[in-house]
Amino acid sequence: MCFLNRYLTVRNVPALGCGDDLFKLFASYGDVEECKPMDAEDCEQYTDVYWIKFRLVSNARFAKRKLDESIFLGNPLQVSYAPHFETVSDTKDKLEGRRKEVFARLNPGRTKGPKVHNAGTSSQASLPASQIDHVSQHLNSNQSWDSGESQNVHQIGDLPITRVSSDQDYFPSQSMNQTVRLVREKLNKIQSSSEELQAGPVSKKARVDNRRRI
Secondary structure (H helix, E strand, C coil), X not given: CCCCCCEEEEEEEECCCCHHHHHHHHHCCCCEEEEEECCCCCCCCCEEEEEEEECCXXXXXXHHHHHCCCEECXXXXXXXECHHHCCHHHHHHHHHHHHHHHHHHHXXXXXXXXXXXCHHHHHHHHCCHHHHHHHHHHHHHHHHHHHHHHHHHHHHXXXXXXXXXXXXXXXXXXXXXXXXXHHHHHHHHHHHHHHHHHHCCCCCXXXXXXXXXX
């Protein structure tokens, strides 16, 4: 946080008199108040060092994050903060902005609008009377349709169910009808045997114990 400020130094700028192009590049990330070369700074051969002053610290931080190590006219730029150019008023403004940022994060509810209660009733009250009448008529028609549909379902349920005799042939093929009859006979046998089991076992005659008692 102590190094964050609105002053930047840009190194490895090609020495081609491209100060205006560099100014336009950094101005795309925020309001730039000054952009000038630093002739007194040591730099590599055929390169220049520029000093850039932003109006806001947030713009300087954004520009540094995006443009550091980016390619400008064939050279990778070296963007860094310049805290030694910061004044007392700059420090106060920076701390005040940081205080507001922390306060906003600790109290997120302050930035949000008031909660809306009873959204259904408010939306219903905002509808005009003609639309309310139309909705009520639509609901009534749906209720009448539902009642009519339920009556039809009851009528269908009351219809008699026709049963086919077990001796009747279902299929035109005699072989299939013969198979059906065999299955019926087996089912009848199984049913009769189950009825006998449910009736209970036949009582057996009590055996006489002829063993001698000691």
